[in-house]
Amino acid sequence: MLRLIAFAALGALIGGVIVIAVGPPDVGYAVAGVALPVFIMTSVLTLVARSVGNAVGASPQAVQQAKDARRLGVARIDALRQTGTQINDQPLCELDLTVQPLHGAAFASTMRTVVPVTAIPMFQPGTERDVAILLDGGPEVAFIDAGELAPAERSRLRVPPRGSVLFLPVEPHRRIVDGRRRGPLLGVGRAGRPGRIALFAIVAIAAAAIVVVPYHQSVAQAIVALEDGRLRPDLRRPEALAEAQRALQEAIGHDRVVSITVAADFVIVQAPLTVGDTKTDRWEYRYGQVTNDGAASIQPESAAEQFSWSDVALDRVWTLMQDGAEQVDLPVGDALAYLVRSTDTDVDSPTFARSAGPPQITFSIGDDYGSTSFVADADGSGLTAR
Incomplete structure (x- = not known):
């Protein structure tokens, strides 16, 4: 289960990195900020679990059942080795044991268990300890206090040399529950490794997809943008701007606007709540998504x-910017275009001096030393520098 959680966290982390690159960075950082520590923690716990793989899981109930069934014996510690792993600041040790049960044949085994530093003298090679044999025939044992064996029983038990008995390995990652060995939900043997790898991959991909799917439009745009060497599309280009227009019109519900601002990474539109209404909202298209920011700061x-x-030739915006940049011999850079009605210059008009003239496309091209403003008619013609 820990491994499943680790791979799910890994998938979420990958999804978060993708969203950081092509979607809303704050969302990506939030997902990655949660997924990364979860992945690290579960990975560490998985490594710890692997290191205690052949530690015997002996619950108090299993030990008591062994006592009640008189599955008792004597174990001689033939060797003690520290594994280098510590659990709660106590060393995890590997013990070579030779066990003589009260009933049945002797056997040898190797187990891992936590041995407190203060108890290490009790586990020196040659030391004999009373044990409960958790299952008939072993090899799982648990150390118990002296006194469970009657003196007469203890006196007749002689532990044979290790080399003269059968070695019974402890099956890794097994617990004794209700007199039976219980393994993890997912096996750890080589036989099931391809299936586990496939399952882990599916879990990771699913977790990444859950994070990325809400921003699938951004991912699709990023794939196209990679052809131009960008991670995100330049929304000033005709294809990307047409997609932004479609999404904004669909979200707004009609085709009337007060202004359009086009930048490389976003498109901002001020649009009336309904056609002909002066109450105006601010809408933004960014990372393939449309958001409504509420009432515009300046109402018409x-x-x-x-x-x-x-009324405006949006597909001409990028070409106009390139033409303006060529005129001043500078790159387009981060220039943005602003589309709004021009000022009405007809002194006899009721809208004189208001933004009620024909729509215009305006933008500026410059660098740290200055900039040049350009204006063009709504159809993309008549580009002039101001």
């Missing part, structure tokens, strides 16, 4: 400021 004075998406 009249519905005359509105125009339709179809």
Whole structure:
């Protein structure tokens, strides 16, 4: 189970990294910030569990059942080795044992158990200890206090030399429950390794998918953007801008806007709640998703400021920026375009001096030493520098 959790955390971590790269970074960092410590913790616990793989899991109930059934004996410690692992600051040790049961043939085995530092003298080679044999025939044993064996029983038990008895290995990762060996939900042997690897891979992929799927549009756009050497699409380019327009129109519910701001990574639109209404919201398209930020900070004075998406040639924005950059011999860089109605210059018009003229496309190209502003008609013609 720990391994499943570890691989699920690994998948979530990978998904978080993908979202950081192509989606909302704050979401990706939040997911990765949780997944990484979970992955580290479960990995460490898995390594600890592996190191105690052939430690005998002897519950008090299993020991008591062995006592009640008189499955008792004497074990001689033939060797004690520290594994280098510590549990609760106490060494995990490997013990070579030769066991003489009260009933049945003697056997040899090797087990791992935590031996407190203060108890190490009690486990020196040659020392004999009373044990409970958890299952008939062994090899799982648990050390018990002296006194369970009657003096007459203890006196007739002689532990034979280790080399003269059958060696019975302890099956790794097994616990004794209700008189039976119980293994982990997922096996640890070589035979089931391909199946486990497949399961772990499925769990990791599923966890990554759960994180990434809400941002599948960003991932799809990133795959396309990789052709241009970018992790995210440049929304100023025609194909990406058309996708942003489609998503925004669908979310807003109509095609009327007050202004459109186009940047490499986002598109911001101020749109009325309904066509002809002056109450205006701010909408943003970023990372393949549309968000409504509520009321715009500056509300239009009249519905005359509105125009339709179809009134402006959005597919000309990138070309206009390239033309402007060529005129001033500078790269397009992080330039953004602003689309809004021009000021009405007709002194006889009721909307004189208001943003009620024909829509325009404006942008600036520059560097640290200055910038040049450009303006073009809504259809992309008439590019001029200001």
